[in-house]
Amino acid sequence: MFIQETLRFVxxxxxxxxxxxxxxxxxxxxxxxxxxxxxxxxxxxxxxxFIVLGGGATVLVGSLNPLGGxxxxxxxxxxxxPNNEAIVSISLEKYGAxxxxxxxxxxxxxxxxxxxxxxxxxxxxxxxTFYMACMIGIILTVAGFEGVQLVFTGALTLGLxxxxxxxxxxxxxxxxxxNDDIAFGHFGTLGxxxxxxxxxxxxxxxxxxxxxxxxxxxxxxxDSSISISMTMIVIYLxxxxxxxxxxxxxxxxxxxxxxxxxxxQAITFAAGVFIxxxxxxxxxxxxxxxxxxxxxxxxxxxxPALDCPVVYPYAPNAVLIGFLFSFLGxxxxxxxLGQMKMVLILPGVVPHFFTGATAGVFGNATGGRRGAMLGxxxxxxxxxxxxxxxxxxxxxxxxxxTTFSDTDFGVVGIVLGxxxxxLTKEMIMIAIVAIFGLLVAHNFLGKRKDAPxxxxxxxx
Numbered sequence: 001m002f003i004q005e006t007l008r009f010v011x012x013x014x015x016x017x018x019x020x021x022x023x024x025x026x027x028x029x030x031x032x033x034x035x036x037x038x039x040x041x042x043x044x045x046x047x048x049x050f051i052v053l054g055g056g057a058t059v060l061v062g063s064l065n066p067l068g069g070x071x072x073x074x075x076x077x078x079x080x081x082p083n084n085e086a087i088v089s090i091s092l093e094k095y096g097a098x099x100x101x102x103x104x105x106x107x108x109x110x111x112x113x114x115x116x117x118x119x120x121x122x123x124x125x126x127x128x129t130f131y132m133a134c135m136i137g138i139i140l141t142v143a144g145f146e147g148v149q150l151v152f153t154g155a156l157t158l159g160l161x162x163x164x165x166x167x168x169x170x171x172x173x174x175x176x177x178x179n180d181d182i183a184f185g186h187f188g189t190l191g192x193x194x195x196x197x198x199x200x201x202x203x204x205x206x207x208x209x210x211x212x213x214x215x216x217x218x219x220x221x222x223d224s225s226i227s228i229s230m231t232m233i234v235i236y237l238x239x240x241x242x243x244x245x246x247x248x249x250x251x252x253x254x255x256x257x258x259x260x261x262x263x264x265q266a267i268t269f270a271a272g273v274f275i276x277x278x279x280x281x282x283x284x285x286x287x288x289x290x291x292x293x294x295x296x297x298x299x300x301x302x303x304p305a306l307d308c309p310v311v312y313p314y315a316p317n318a319v320l321i322g323f324l325f326s327f328l329g330x331x332x333x334x335x336x337l338g339q340m341k342m343v344l345i346l347p348g349v350v351p352h353f354f355t356g357a358t359a360g361v362f363g364n365a366t367g368g369r370r371g372a373m374l375g376x377x378x379x380x381x382x383x384x385x386x387x388x389x390x391x392x393x394x395x396x397x398x399x400x401x402t403t404f405s406d407t408d409f410g411v412v413g414i415v416l417g418x419x420x421x422x423l424t425k426e427m428i429m430i431a432i433v434a435i436f437g438l439l440v441a442h443n444f445l446g447k448r449k450d451a452p453x454x455x456x457x458x459x460x
Contacts, residue, residue: 008100018050020126021287024304028290031297046286053279053309060272061350063265066252067239068349073251074242077334079344082351082387082405084131087394095137102154103133109159114299117439118446121170122299123162125185125307132187133158135404135413139393143420143428153429156436157416165189165408166305172196175365176314182284185305187408188355191382195322195359195375196366202374203367209317209360225274228320232266235324273319276309284310308358315361321369322360322376327352329380337384343391345384351405355379379407386410393417 025046029039068081092099107129114120123129136154145153166183169192173184184192240248240262248258287304312319330347337344356376363375387403390410394403394417404410419428 018047018054021050021124021283021304022047024122024124025287025290032290042286042290045282046290049279049282049284049286051279052282053276053307056272056275056277056279057309058272059275060269060353063268063272064349064353066248066261066265067236069252070236070239070243070248071349072346073244073247074239077344077346079334079346080387080391080403081346081348082383082403083348084404084406084409087404088131088134091134091138095134095141098137098141098150098154099130099134101151102137102158103130105151105155106133106158106162109155110162111159111298113159113163113436113439114302117163117436117443119163119167119439120299120302121163121166121183121185121305122302123166123185123305125187125305128185128187128307129158129162131404132161132409132412135409136416139413139416139420140428144425149425149429153432156432160432160435160439161187161408161412162305166303168193169362170303172362172365173311176311176361181303182287182310183303183305184308184311186308186354186358186406187412188308188358188379188383188406190407190411191355191379192359192362194378194382195363195371198375198378199363199365199367199371201367203363203369203371206368206370208315208368209321209364209372210315225270227317228273229267229270231320231324232269233263236262236266273312273316277313277316280309280313308354311358311361315364315372318360318364318372319357320360321372322358322363322379323353323356325373325376326356326359326380326383329356329377329382330384331380332377333381333384337388343388345387347380347384348405351383352380355383355406382407383410386414389414390417 022043026039026043029042034042107123110123114122133154136157137150140150140154140157162185165187166185166189169184169189170180172193173182174180175196237259240258245258248261249255253261283306287306327347327349330345330352334344334347356379359376359379360372363371363373365371367375383405386407387405387410390403390413393413404413419431423431
């Protein structure tokens with residue numbers, strides 16, 4: 001009983017991003033031997049920033065959910081809406097223990113991978129770590145893993161994944177932030193990297209989304225909160241009219257006039273974005289200096305990999321453009337799936353906002369407005385088709401009616417699921433350990449090659 005309660009307590013800490021990052025900040029500040037006052041201030045402000053960010057996300061999701069309902073009712077389309085939370089909640093009853101252990105030891109594995117390889121990234125997005133641990137735990141359990149073998153293989157897989165995805169996004173993070181202080185920790189990375197790559201190919205001479213030349217009487221649109229509000233008002237009103245007054249007032253607004261309700265929800269959406277931006281600013285002011293102490297002691301030169309809203313303040317207009325074009329990509333993907341007589345993946349407004357907005361920022365960093373639009377559109381297609389390819393894997397596990405929404409879950413799930421189908425347990429474990437071993441060897445050989453150059457510099 002005591003062990004179960006302790007495990008539950010630890011998992012609850014690890015699942016809450018605010019507490020997890022607060023603990024990291026606390027360790028970092030203590031490692032730097034900061035004063036009691038600085039330790040308390042830095043830790044509390046880091047936790048406060050994440051709670052503000054989470055509050056903004058809650059406000060934003062609350063305003064987006066009715067939009068999804070209007071869309072489904074207006075166009076009468078039935079299909080699967082990918083949702084991380086849904087599939088995780090279904091699976092926890094059966095796979096909860098393995099999920100908790102893989103997550104806890106996976107975070108330790110992430111530190112080990114960062115310490116002994118060149119993937120110097122500590123993944124701090126707790127809820128996404130939890131979701132990935134759940135998916136890995138399901139696939140390995142069905143493949144026959146159990147006990148120590150399950151936890152060891154699952155944790156090492158998770159640790160590698162948590163270091164790998166921030167690494168492939170870092171070149172674009174440097175473009176977005178203008179420095180190398182923070183990394184990106186959200187399992188939609190392949191869509192964002194694709195968006196950044198597309199931006200670099202199509203965005204020559206394309207101006208940034210943040211450079212708007214507007215007539216004097218429209219200068220108020222330079223304020224991102226106003227421009228987001230106005231754009232979303234138009235979208236909400238169109239969908240409310242398409243869904244019909246009766247549906248909106250009886251099912252969504254609780255009797256409030258459907259047009260008034262739509263306008264309020266649109267401005268609430270903009271308020272959610274505004275709150276998120278304030279939370280991010282609070283976090284960045286505290287976590288980067290605190291993390292320096294943590295990384296110096298445990299993982300020299302490591303970077304904290306933070307959740308996707310961390311990039312929103314760098315290009316607020318790209319956030320809105322990315323959402324809209326990702327959703328358009330989802331609609332285009334839905335049409336193509338219908339033409340190919342495949343399972344219909346409905347564009348979920350929430351995943352298209354968070355991943356589309358981020359893809360817009362990545363695309364804008366390399367290709368301006370064209371990069372933001374086309375990169376986010378490509379992301380929308382990707383998060384429509386990857387869940388279709390993941391469904392057979394999850395369908396075999398008894399989850400045919402739901403699936404994960406973000407790109408990295410799709411790719412990791414497809415690869416690991418097919419390994420589970422065609423390889424033995426021992427072969428899978430050897431493959432995962434071999435990948436870690438190769439990364440360690442590459443780091444060791446790289447250090448040996450770098451040593452003569454460093455010695456030469458020091459002697460000169």
